[in-house]
Amino acid sequence: MNKRVDPINLAVLHTRTRHDSGPKHVTGTAEYIDDMAEPAGTMHAYLGLSTRAHAEILAMDFSAVRGAPGVIGVLTADDIPGENDVSPSHKHDEPIFAEGRVQFWGQPIFAVVAETRDAARRAAQLAKIEYRDLDWLPDVRAAQQAGGKLVTEPLKLERGDVAAGLASAPRRAKGAITIGGQDHFYLEGQIAYAVPGEDEDVTVYASTQHPSEVQLMVAQVLGIRHNAVTITLRRMGGGFGGKETQGNLFAAVAAIAAKKWNRACKIRPDRDDDMQATGKRHDFVVDYDVGYDETGKILAVDAVYGARGGFSSDLTGPVTDRALFHCDNAYWYPAVRARSEPLYTNTVSNTAFRGFGGPQGIMACERWIEDIAYALGKDPLDIRKANFYGVHENNVTPYHQTVGDNIVHRIVDELEASSDYQARRDAIIAFNRTSRVLKKGISLTPVKFGISFTATWYNQAGALVHVYKDGSIHLNHGGTEMGQGLNIKVAQVVADAFGVNLDTVKIMPTSTGKVPNTSATAASSGSDLNGMAAWDACEQIKSRLIAHAAQLYQSDEADCHWVQGGLQVGREFVAFAELVASAYLNRIQLSAAGFYKTPKIHWDRATGKGHPFYYFAYGASVSEVTIDTLTGEYTVDRVDILHDVGKSLNPAIDQGQIEGGFVQGMGWLTTEELVWDAKGQLRTHAPSTYKIPLASDVPPVFNVQIAEWSVNPEPTIGRSKAVGEPPFMLAISVVEALGMAVASVAEYRVAPQLDTPVTPERVLMGVERMKEARG
Template sequence: MRKLVQTLPGIDHPTRQQNSPLGKDKSHESAVRQVSGQARYVDDMPEPANIGYVALGTSECAAGKIESIDLDAVRNSDGVIDVITIHDIPGHTDIAPVFDGDPVLAENDILFYGQPVYAVLANTTEQARSAAAKGVITVSDGSPTLTVDDALAKQSFVRPTHVIGNESAIETVSGAAHQLSGSLFVGGQEHMYLEGQVSMAIPEEEDRMMIYTSSQHPSEVQKLVAEVLGTKLHRVTVDMRRMGGGFGGKESQAAQWACIAAVLAQRNGLAVKCRLPRSLDMSVTGKRHPFENSWRIGFDENGMIQGADITVNGNCGYSADLSDAIVDRAMFHVDNGYFLGDSHVVGHRLKTSYVSHTAYRGFGGPQGMIVAEAMMDGIARKLGEDPLTIRKRNLYGETTGNTTPYGMDVGFNLLPDMISKLEASADFWQRRETITAFNKSSPIIKKGLAMTPVKFGISFTAKHLNQAGALIHIYTDGSIQVNHGGTEMGQGLHTKIAQIAAHEFGVDTADIEVTSTRTDKVPNTSPTAASSGTDLNGKAVQNACITLKERLIEFWAAECGVSSDGAKFENYQLTIGEHTIDFPALIQAAYLGRISLSSTGYYRTPKIYYDRETGTGRPFFYFAYGVAASEVSIDTLTGEYKVEKVDILHDVGASLNPAIDVGQIEGGFIQGMGWLTSEELKWDDHGRLTSNNMATYKIPAIGDTPAEMNVSLYRRPNDEDSIYHSKAVGEPPFMLAISVWCALKDAIASLDDYQTDPYLPTPATPEKVLDAVMAMQAKSGSNAA
């Protein structure tokens, strides 16, 4: 059930204009092609006549030194064209995105179980995979680091530990009227994109290379392919039309497969495709970082936090990848929407013998934010208050404080008003009374209810990534082609971009064609990540449109002999005073008048900075907010549970496309629910991933979807000058699902009359819920005795 709530002030805003495509429900630009099977992904592209296929040979241990690699049987296998190891790479062998440590193929050391050691090129996929299984890799015994405790004991880090806040917080906590300490294991998550990792490399003249890849970061693929080939970036072109999902898993880790394909293509002078089978894809690509967090807080008799000492331990795997920024974001979000008083936050980036964990929707924010909600639950149980009451008391605002642990002023906090509205629309307090009464009379089934907020910072934490470019062509028939640096992975970015361009020129979205993301059109682009795709690229496209509009207005005003004041593009026309011309006629006249009909656009996010030495600054342009109320029921005999009802009110600013925004909210919530409930990564004692297929790794299915799910949009225009004052909507809804975890805890807490806050690690599978139920029953039984 969808409820699109209009709360815009009475202002003349583009999203309110009747003839503008902005603020209207527009279907995804590829929706028809996708549901009919006509949308072309990399593996659907017509293949060149002369093409080879790649398979990988991988390690069967998590640590050790490579003593020998016997590939004779591989080379002699049917259909094999070529076999390479790292010693066959002509250029750079390290393809790390930021910090060194990511070899394209294993060199001297095995760094994780399943690490690619060699690559096979054959005439068919089957021949390549059969041959790859015949290699013999001899490795000396190593000592893998497989736990966070082991990594801490060894002081094993991929990057230095970072601290924000003040050590004085430790004394503040000790001096408070009440103290509370706790810890939480937060599980990782497989990206489970529908389209797996795939790249196709086509060699062109001399050392030029054309790459088609399923990547969120085409410019990085371009750079790394050029480096492994030992050539310049201008010799490599990367084309990315669409992905079948990414979620961060194709931000940095899509490059390896493109690099391997490119090396084999260059060596053999033929096109090469590298497509990973699902189980291998899951084994050789990184996940959401598992975290092990702990905290100690001090608070007064009203439950208001006075000080917090928090440690987040990110399990990064074997290399840094993007972990430095991911753990930073976890640290930046341990407050969520709450003022922590005097605070001290420590973030460890731990090096372990697992695949290098990487970006995932929320980019560390969820793993930090859940700490704040755990603390709120703990305070409430200790003081005998409802958790929502404690949450409301601790919100940023006039009665608490408005400065984050890293020194950023929150500004106008929307959460008090949003929580108030959702309390009313979801009948929260009436349902609380009903559920409490139900639990007292129901011996087996227990219900839980929780409302949790989201305050999520929008911007890349790496400042230089907050920039974007665009290129727009207007053709002589008035049709418009737009290219920008963002990538389409199903989230509707190209649809919103088309709406922006159509609005600027006063035409329909049918006249806008958003083309493949290509490195030879817009260079040096940032990844499509950090919820910034529309914010950055939308502004770049708007700026290109403005440049073209200024040229056209100046030209037509001169033709008419009038001032350009008050010119307006609307309804396929340019109007200047009493003079009006149809848009196609204007373009034809401008072409004959030798006016350039092509322009670039550029945008960089203002106001952001962060001083790593002091741990202070403004790393985010603005905050996006949300509130969710979730109701669950659990079976105390089995630990099985259902999410019965979810009510969401989410802040999207002045929505560019309400339908797409609601879709992102719904999808983000369900994916977040999977992270916290069913998606359990399992490694064996040797460091081998055992949950490496859809039979052993459970994402939410249709039966897991809440029976009732109400989504409303809180559409107050953004105070900051984002694109038409909209707000990012990709990542923030993911964390609304923390309300499900808190609701499960609420149901379990009812077994002890809400006096004890249960320990419930994530993902909270039925087995873990049952463990928590049994622990609570044992405690309440001893209390009764």
């Protein structure tokens, strides 16, 4: 048999290849669930939502709903044949339809099923529900003041003697930072389409990042086994974590209706209802006490991470855990204690979002770096450098994992030089001395981001590869495509493995009927896991083909080598299609199921110790801004980025992910503000009130470079590194640059301490604080 080679030796990878669906995206021919042809008799469901933040349900009258034109029926909790729950956690605390009590404004109470979507939507407004209002908890501080009821178990990470470190520190930085949440604002909203089959069978087309979890939930609510449920997905129009768990409810409602009336059923909420009924990025309030010396070296950190969990557990536990995993960013703390507070609030249950708590953890630690710098009158970059993890020492994280692949020093040094950071900072300080109204700021911030699911069992993937008699290849893997380019990367892996052109590989929809027990496409691990699983399947088939060729040409297997286009057998070249045709005639199996599990990782949550991450991805960014001190308005004038993706599988896709991640992160930190009113209703539930970045918000000078010298020291697919989440946190440099511009009003003597999102209003309030401090 042929020797399995390390995947770094793959030859066709690492090329700039366009997204497989790119032309379809821009021409409007890419098929999403709402584009699919509907069979005759398709029903449409629409949710009826709560109009109270916290209340008992005293009575429900659906007579007007049922009498409305086109209505087929109404679904409530009483119509669920199995369990009324779609929670991804073991707590089973997230009902499909509220029973007896509503716990947030916008919570689903019932669903109308009608002949058309318009009929269902209109009828849903006719329900009469009587409530008795209860006290409600709107946010982190209110929850803490009420006693701090938790939605899931908290975590503590601790290393070193924190009390002694704080007591002996010559200086202390104490404070709090409020870090706002974020709506996913995927272009394709939540949607599911269920088609009933015979017996218990049901097929659900779901816009989900986690088909196997949707399969589990549909089976659970119908009271059937998993093998009767098939979840299929070709692509999503964006997910960003918002379709990891939040699609469960929609798929369940469609499936319940489909089986109840034995007709296909689709559900697609309006954007307003989608935004009110689905979870978001967790907003945090982080209280911190940091001891440091006169050089800016951190001696001890003690921090509490309060997070608005919402009414149920959802993924709040692992999200707040990961916030703690990134409380250090790229910095070594001699002593550290970090504690999470995943708090119950009467708001929608918050969920996964790109970075999964990591951005909030990094944002908080960059705040105390900034506090130290302003207190000492130093460039924050100098404080960052003074606290970087070492390479051979001072390299143990708060969760006791050794950082063995540290390249943050090189990344930062190269970006500092290539962006001309020092000269630009000097010029900005000179500009601010003479400019009365406009003030500028600049900042360079790093990112160190751990790659792997912290729930160790999710670090596995499967793939199914068929080679047909004509040499064409059929690829299924367990990942989901949401625009990030996962499919093209895995197809490149397969094409490269067989030495064929990319158009030989057909990417098939993700299906639980093809690859079972899949993990969510999340944690930036889609390419790592599914690429390796597909590679494993290819290697199995190649081994059989080599054995066949060696026998056919009476050669040793050691003399058989894969080359572009086919197999070199001694001096004979056999084209791939010819070899496959011959193998078929000789009854050689041309199909394989591949599998991969991430090695080395382990995590003990009870002790707060382990090796939860396979490796780290690094990056750094420099942002330059200008603020108007009279209005608070500002512009992001220039951004320079150097980011580490290992040996890139596809530099074109990776660069797009870096650019997109940065802009989305900039939106989270500057314009995307979530506002609830005094009654608990989300008021920013549409693009008219919720401001995602526009094309015009992209910095006019936007220099993005991949660290081409980087190679993952771990044997990942092609020695690449994950790219989905790490670039998101590069946008923190925008906040720090805005902070410098604000601080210039008081001659940089006072830390600006801007909460996020840093809207123009917060900039203006920051300027006013600086004026008061200046006297």
